[in-house]
Amino acid sequence: MVQTEIGPVCFSDTEFAEYALKRALSKTPAPFSGVIFDMDGVIFDSEREVLHAWQEVAAKHQIPHIADVIIACLGTNFQATRKKFDDFYGADFPFDQYEDEMRAIFYRRYDENHGLPLKKGVKGLLVDLKSRNVPVALASSTREEVVRRELEDAKIIEYFDAIVCGDMVARSKPAPDIFLKAAETISIAPTDGFVIEDSYNGIRAAHAAALRPIMVPDLKGPDEEMKAKTEVILPDLDTVRTYFDAIDVKL
Known part of the structure; x- marks a missing residue:
């Protein structure tokens, strides 16, 4: 409509x-x-791939509202993304650990699909x-x-x-x-x-x-x-x- x-x-x-x-x-x-x-x-079509990878991490660690946070981060660099996570989840949020897990999922799919769509x-x-x-x-x-x-x-x-x-x-x-x-x-x-x-x-x-x-x-x-x-x-x-x-x- x-x-x-x-x-x-x-x-x-x-x-x-x-x-x-x-x-x-x-x-x-x-x-x-x-x-x-x-x-x-x-x-x-990489933002969808990143979102799906983060959703997998979020399901594993019971992280709420991950889609809202990722959409708010779209277009920003690593430092700005980290700040948005800190602002939303608090300074004690283990961003580096979870981001490493997300990247591992993302690049596993990247290699399986021979690049990004x-x-x-x-x-x-x-x-x-x-x-x-x-x-x-x-x-x-x-x-x-x-x-x-x-x-x-x-x-x-x-x-x-x-x-x-x-x-x-x-x-x-x-x-x-x-x-x-x-x-x-x-x-x-x-x-x-x-x-x-x-x-x-x-x-x-x-x-x-x-x-x-x-x-x-x-x-x-x-x-x-x-x-x-x-x-x-x-x-x-x-x-x-x-x-x-x-x-x-x-x-």
Whole structure:
């Protein structure tokens, strides 16, 4: 059920994508010069994998409300995640022990599945942007070593002109640092660049950087704050690709 100008309407996935795209293009988007991708939850279906691993740890140790805490941590780096756990569970929470257990579960599944599952439409969008000579950066709160390994395992690292990671900037999302650095690295003005994000913290960071946030929701849908801070909300990357195809590139 989607709230539209004529009231709530039930859409199929295809109908919703068409509706969202038509609504987005009705605003006559300005030309763009570059695109910055978040990684987890946008390129890879990794946030769901992390949540499932944490839920397994939580079941073993009887940790309450783990899904709420993980969703609040989406988009942040390790230090910010640790702080959120401390704030919620208390300073005596054995975060390091449980986080090690979570990682063991996560990487066991990673190895079993030969990497992370790509989100729908990733490869087509990256190929299309490359064919249009649009500069593309990745801005992930994850450590560089991990980011490069996951992109290489997925055989998509060559599509990124720049990679900026959480261990390269002083402040984590929702601070704008990582997106400002990514925009600078691919030589675009913030107002000429799109950011594709799924998390609330990522959208807040892109908005604070004066970039043009596109939200593609993953584990949590948009609220009124997200609607106010995004240029557009689209259901998947195939729809983002169609959206970009309708907009002029300013190179």
